[in-house]
Amino acid sequence: MNIVLADGSQRVLDEGSSVLDAAKNISLGLAKKAVAGEVNGKAVDLGYILNEGDKVKIITESDAEGLEILRHSTAHLMAQAVQRIYPDVKVTIGPVIKDGFYYDFDTGEMKFTPDDLQKIEKEMAKIAAEKIEVHRKVLTKEEAKKVFNDMGENYKIELIDSIEDPTVSLYEQGDFMDLCRGPHMDNTSKIKHYKLLSVAGAYWRGDEKNPQLQRIYGTSWFKKDELDSYLNMLEEAKKRDHRKIGKELKLFMVEDEIGAGFPIYLPKGGILRAVLEEYERQEHLKRGYDIVYGPAILKSDMWKRSGHYDNYGENMYFTKIDDVEFGIKPMNCVNHIMVYKSDLRSYRDLPLKLFELGTVHRHEKSGVLHGLMRVRAFTQDDAHVFCTPEQLNGEIVKIIDFVTDVMNVFGFEFEIEVSTKPEKYIGSDDNWEKATEALFEALKIKGLPYEINEGDGAFYGPKIDIKLKDAIGRFWQCATIQADFNLPERFDLTYIGEDGQKHRPIMLHRVILGSVDRFIGVLTEHFAGSFPVWIAPVQVKVMNITDDSLARCKEVEAALRAEGFRVQGDYRNEKINLKIREAQLEKIPHMIILGKNEVENGTITVRLRDGSNKNNLDLSDYISVLRGLDINKSLELWR
RNA sequence: GCUGGUGUAGCUCAAUCGGUAGAGCAACUGACUUGUAAUCAGUAGGUUGUGGGUUCAAUUCCUAUCACCAGCUCCA
Numbered sequence: 173m174n175i176v177l178a179d180g181s182q183r184v185l186d187e188g189s190s191v192l193d194a195a196k197n198i199s200l201g202l203a204k205k206a207v208a209g210e211v212n213g214k215a216v217d218l219g220y221i222l223n224e225g226d227k228v229k230i231i232t233e234s235d236a237e238g239l240e241i242l243r244h245s246t247a248h249l250m251a252q253a254v255q256r257i258y259p260d261v262k263v264t265i266g267p268v269i270k271d272g273f274y275y276d277f278d279t280g281e282m283k284f285t286p287d288d289l290q291k292i293e294k295e296m297a298k299i300a301a302e303k304i305e306v307h308r309k310v311l312t313k314e315e316a317k318k319v320f321n322d323m324g325e326n327y328k329i330e331l332i333d334s335i336e337d338p339t340v341s342l343y344e345q346g347d348f349m350d351l352c353r354g355p356h357m358d359n360t361s362k363i364k365h366y367k368l369l370s371v372a373g374a375y376w377r378g379d380e381k382n383p384q385l386q387r388i389y390g391t392s393w394f395k396k397d398e399l400d401s402y403l404n405m406l407e408e409a410k411k412r413d414h415r416k417i418g419k420e421l422k423l424f425m426v427e428d429e430i431g432a433g434f435p436i437y438l439p440k441g442g443i444l445r446a447v448l449e450e451y452e453r454q455e456h457l458k459r460g461y462d463i464v465y466g467p468a469i470l471k472s473d474m475w476k477r478s479g480h481y482d483n484y485g486e487n488m489y490f491t492k493i494d495d496v497e498f499g500i501k502p503m504n505c506v507n508h509i510m511v512y513k514s515d516l517r518s519y520r521d522l523p524l525k526l527f528e529l530g531t532v533h534r535h536e537k538s539g540v541l542h543g544l545m546r547v548r549a550f551t552q553d554d555a556h557v558f559c560t561p562e563q564l565n566g567e568i569v570k571i572i573d574f575v576t577d578v579m580n581v582f583g584f585e586f587e588i589e590v591s592t593k594p595e596k597y598i599g600s601d602d603n604w605e606k607a608t609e610a611l612f613e614a615l616k617i618k619g620l621p622y623e624i625n626e627g628d629g630a631f632y633g634p635k636i637d638i639k640l641k642d643a644i645g646r647f648w649q650c651a652t653i654q655a656d657f658n659l660p661e662r663f664d665l666t667y668i669g670e671d672g673q674k675h676r677p678i679m680l681h682r683v684i685l686g687s688v689d690r691f692i693g694v695l696t697e698h699f700a701g702s703f704p705v706w707i708a709p710v711q712v713k714v715m716n717i718t719d720d721s722l723a724r725c726k727e728v729e730a731a732l733r734a735e736g737f738r739v740q741g742d743y744r745n746e747k748i749n750l751k752i753r754e755a756q757l758e759k760i761p762h763m764i765i766l767g768k769n770e771v772e773n774g775t776i777t778v779r780l781r782d783g784s785n786k787n788n789l790d791l792s793d794y795i796s797v798l799r800g801l802d803i804n805k806s807l808e809l810w811r
Numbered sequence: 812g813c814u815g816g817u818g819u820a821g822c823u824c825a826a827u828c829g830g831u832a833g834a835g836c837a838a839c840u841g842a843c844u845u846g847u848a849a850u851c852a853g854u855a856g857g858u859u860g861u862g863g864g865u866u867c868a869a870u871u872c873c874u875a876u877c878a879c880c881a882g883c884u885c886c887a
Contacts, residue, residue, distance in 0.1 A: 244887095264886095265886055265887065266887085267885070267886060267887080268885090269885055270885080276886095283815085328887085331886090331887055332887090334886095334887095335887075340887080341887085342887095343887095350887075351887050352887050353887055354887090370881070370882080371815090371881095371882090372814085372815075372881060372882035372883075373813095373814045373815050373881095373882065373883075374814080374882070374883055375813085375814080375883070377886065384814065384815090387882075387883090389882090415879095419822085420822090426878095426879090427878095428860080428877065428878040428879080429877095429878095432877085432878065432879085537812055537813095538812065538878095539812065539813075539814095539882090539883080540812095541879090542880095717844085717845065717846055717847095718844045718845060718846095719844065720844085745843085745844070745845090746845080746849095746850085747844090747845050747846090747849085747850065748845070748846055748847060749845085749846090749847070749848060749849070749850095750848080750849055750850085751847090751848095752847050752848055753847095753848035753849055754848085754849090755848090756847095756848055757848080763847085765846075765847065767845095767846055768846085769846085777846090777847090779847060783847085783848090785847075
């Protein structure tokens, strides 16, 4: 029997060979790492019997599909353990998710506790040690329903009813049987490195009218060090939580007396934000943007015309002035459109790029609020580019370059997604197609890889979403670029072309940092509060050892402040150890420590946040180092 | 918005069965003048998120409400 491998080469196998046999035939090492197979494009178990001419690919531990199969099998293992401990519990569904899996159980009155998780984990280890083989069975729907009916698993019967095929597959491992498409690991002993993480309530099929189920989340990996590093990452994420660091470093607060989702910036967070915003202004001016400002509330008629009233109204706040309804802006585009309309525009004026650090309000559901990451009032580094059709691709490319430049400054890598037409939208399909095509075209020009996110665009246009990757590998949605042919039509925007006729401009909506608030949250977690010199709220702290050096300290402090640096003095009657400890906890980049020696020599000593020391420096030399770090936006503590 | 959990001093957390709230740090006062991550002593600090109820008595039990945390979107 001949089979064809992924690289196009052929192999001769005995009749009745399985996928695993094929793997063995290629190499024993491959067979050892094999998890499942892909035959003629379909994922199958290792035990799948091959036929003449099959195209075979071996899925191994290093493939993404392999990891998914492991996690799915771990979900089954967990369900088996749960049913051994709690025979009355009914199983429902247990899919793979990012970094792990979950399984939903109908536990009746019983609720899982964290102690139960440990018990279940132990039982899982026991089942794995039993080295139970996993078998696939194909039954007709009627047969399968009978099997689950006998087991009392009514949820499975409901699932079978929603399957279209005449037959379904079941996976059996010892005393446990589950409806599943597969493929699966062929033996429970291959599941070694897993951890159950949390319990949560969830509804059957996500519908609150259905019974409430108990969901257990877990993670699973092929290697112990992979599991360990994932668990470490979770720990690290907890330590870096911007809500925790924000409180410790006194950056911001969310006060329930003021309102949920409305953050307040404390002085330390305030200066940090001001530095970021000033950087933004400079970068936009450099790239030919104009700075504009608009009001926070606009007459509802404007929102009706823009389509926000119908398509975004649930997320908006409204108020009344002298019996006229006004809407609080959830986006800045309408104001910028009015700026465009304030004058007659010629093709010579285009592209017109309007930038605003615009504060918007959106009604987010109470359950989704989260520190600075998800709020009800936030400021966007928002701009709208009005251009001709000929300029469109070039302008999108320029924005991608802008995003790249800014991300590099912070040391972020990023990934790109294109979101297409959603269910609720305005404008013609023709316009949507043109707009979407323009985004793809620009990405092609830049040669950037991207994924497609169907139906996730804004109601007025498709978008390029840029997700940045932080220091511990998490992704955050920040920058976005949206092509819009629709609002220019609704507001009848025009420019006079070379031909003397009126033409319709195209509008690009874009943000770079996205929400400045959210970006500050991301930066806080990315740097774990240890901000680079150029954005640190306090760049330098000057501290005296005894009162003998107090005068010199004040002199140094004043000199740094006069140079425009953010400097603070700590001249309390305390030991230097305490002052250093506190400055260290505040994550201040530089400490200048002055005692008798420095006063005598006329030099300064700088302790860096990393614990190292720079001795016998001239103040003027230090100032030039600090200036270099500051204006170059260096991520280093010294140069 | 829904489900579950949580809410005690500025911060981090205690308080048995319902018996009237306590510690560390911070703050304040005093002493100590100190060389690279916490000097010592003392003082003060609370309508236990908020409203209502049960009780002789409520941080504790019930109820409403607000806020926070996790999840609810990934569907064999």
